[in-house]
Amino acid sequence: MALDTILLLALIGVIAGMLSGLVGVGGGIVMVPLLIYLLGFNQHQAQGTSLTVLVVPVTAAAVYNYYKEGYIDWRYAAIIALFFVVGGYFGSKMAISIDQKMLKKIFAVVLLFVAGKMLFSKA
Template identity: 60%
Template sequence: MALSTFLLLVVIGVLGGFASGLLGLGGGIIMVPFMLIFLNYSQQQAQGTSLAILAVPVTFISAYNYYQDGEINWKYALIMALCFIVGGYFGSKLAITINQALLKKIFGVVMLIVGLKMIFGK
């Protein structure tokens, strides 16, 4: 692996982890576009890699910090987590079967809608 690639991976990882911890974004909103642009990953590769990265280390550490501050509603979290497993299974099955161009558009539209809602919403 080239040093430049290694450094790029470090930057993407740090930015994704920072965004996840700071904003609760899941990091993928930062890492997926960076992997598409700078690593020339397919949409499926970027999403799969992002999920693999976030699965344990960032999620556990970030959630623990929020837990220490009393900022987690465990009842709601458990209900959503169980549903998240089902949604994640079917969503990932769909993502690996549909056309990459369509998946990129879906990802972009979701990011745009969420961004606009956060900027212009109440």
């Protein structure tokens, strides 16, 4: 692997990690677009790689900081995690059967919807 590729991967990791710790995003919202535009991944490769990064406890240090301040509801997190596994399994089965161009459009619409909802909400 070339040094410039390693540096780009490190940059993606730092950006995704910082935004994950700062505002709770990092996987799909940050890593997927960066893998596509900086490293030329297709949508399926970017999504698969982003999910693979999250298999190991990459956010453990950030979770610890939030835990120390009392900002984690472990019961809610456990239920979400359990069903995240179920949803992730079925979602990935659907994604790999969708054409990359369509998948990219679906991804973009999801990002726009979430951004719009957050931007224009009153809370």
